[in-house]
Amino acid sequence: MSLVVVAAATVGLVVSKRRARERADQAKRDRLIEATDTMSGPEFEQWFARILVASGFRNVTVCGGSGDRGADVLAVAPDGRRVVAQCKRQSPSNRVGSAAIQRFAGTCRDIHGGEICILVTNSFFTAGDGIEIARQLNITLIDRNALEVWAWTGSRAT
Template identity: 35%
Template sequence: MFDEGILLESQSLRTSMTGHTEVLDRVKTLTLLPDDLHMTTRMVAAYFGVGIKAIRSLVVDHRQELEANGYRVLTGAELSSFKELSSLDKHTGRHLALFTRRTVLNVAMLLRDSVVARQVRTYLLDAESGQRSAPPVDNSVFHNLEKWLDARVLHHVEQRLAEWGPPETRNEARMRVLAEEAVRSAVGRAVVPLLNELIRSDSELRHRLAGHQEEIARLNKVLWERESAGSLAALDEMDHRAFAQHIAWLCRRDGCTGVTATAAPAGGGGHEGRIDVLGHTADGRRLVARCERRAPDATVTSTDVQAFVGTAKREHRAEAALLVSTAPFTRDALLRASRHDVTAVHRGLLESWNNGARLRVLESVG
């Protein structure tokens, strides 16, 4: 039995399970709109026992995946028509987000902080496990094949005997040839094609199973690493040296090579020319990072960014520059980072990165 957290990490695994919408009602009865097909954002939030903001935030992060499973936003004439058909309040607003059962199931596989969502994921994995343990072939197929072969052999024998004439003209050698021909004909027409198809299907299933096993092994490793890394609160408790080493580990996890955490002093305050992590991205670009371990209620300012730009870009010629902090960035700091092609890994982005998401700047650009 796999951990339900695997579904949070693997889009391919989520895609393979979007057809099991029946598990939603097994966990908690769905309340649908009058069309019996859709739910609103508020209804989805109520089903999972979370705030509306949590669902909207999930849509922002995974909109393309959700749209592939039926999520859409109605506006204009389409919205007016839907309100009339569904007897909705005409004053519901200028747009309306709609979730299908598949979309709701998709949300359940993505929503972390919901007891209902975790129960849905557990039911999904139970259902998948049950399918894997079910017998792959119905034995009645072989009984039907046996009857077909008997009929085919008998038909062939009768046809050949009719061609050979009266019984007195038949001898043992000719009867042996007849039996061999009948069996060979039946096997050639039915058994061989069936075996070929079984071999092809078995090869395909083995290939798919190997792919799933590799994916599951990778995800189990990610889950184990996440448990080892701990939460964002655990990062807050690290000293500067440990924090820099953890950021170096995240870079290596995402495919970077030759990554080292420099011997920065504990505390990490000041030291405008300090660089904490050096290495190369997976496609060979020069990686430079500075780690700012600050209190969550502090901020990273535009001055901090400017100081890092001078060190990373001019001295180290960074092609991928990360300014990582456990605190948020001010608006001016984010603007300056954007202008100088610096990735501002603020507290929120750091949490996502620590939880398994990948930084776009570290992905191959070739």
């Protein structure tokens, strides 16, 4: 009987260590912005959700997909405000334009009740009207450079 207990404890310890190692390996991969370049859209949403969790956000939920009405990730910020994020996984040379920013602006607060609205891309935003619209509507734009800093440090670059 005691041999069974020892064996079960040993298996539990091995499994626990393996899971911890897998989590550490995933965290290391999550800091590499280049990894996002080969991800699908849903994989990028999951990746960004892990960044939020690692940064202290709570109740992080990935809800992207058809019919998401512009919200890919919902969360609660460390200060308690509701976060709505739209994720745009692109090739690094394909920039997110004004139309995507305008669509998100139309749903973030009114449809999803966002207090913090974030449009995040592994690429960059086109210069011009979209960036000004985001500024006027208090939508946070996170481009590749800011996202890389966030992934490495656990806090959003300003």
